[in-house]
Amino acid sequence: MRSLGFDQVTAVAALPTASMALAGVVLRLTTDGHPYWCNGTAWVDLGQSITVSTTAPASPAVNDLWLEI
Helix, strand or coil: CCCCCCCCCEEECCCCCCCHHHCCCEEEECCCCCEEEECCCCEEEHHHCCCCECCCCCCCCCCCCCCEC
């Protein structure tokens, strides 16, 4: 599913157990500041692939992903 609207990323101290009910959810782990995406069976660290910032990029490029935290 593709979201074209605003989605606020929730900050958590610990990731819940991954499940199909959480598939597609993005959470930010406060211990390392990284966003994590649930694929239904595991949490994937997106911090290795994207830059997390509190401001929008000045010159966004095609396929850039921006999460407002």
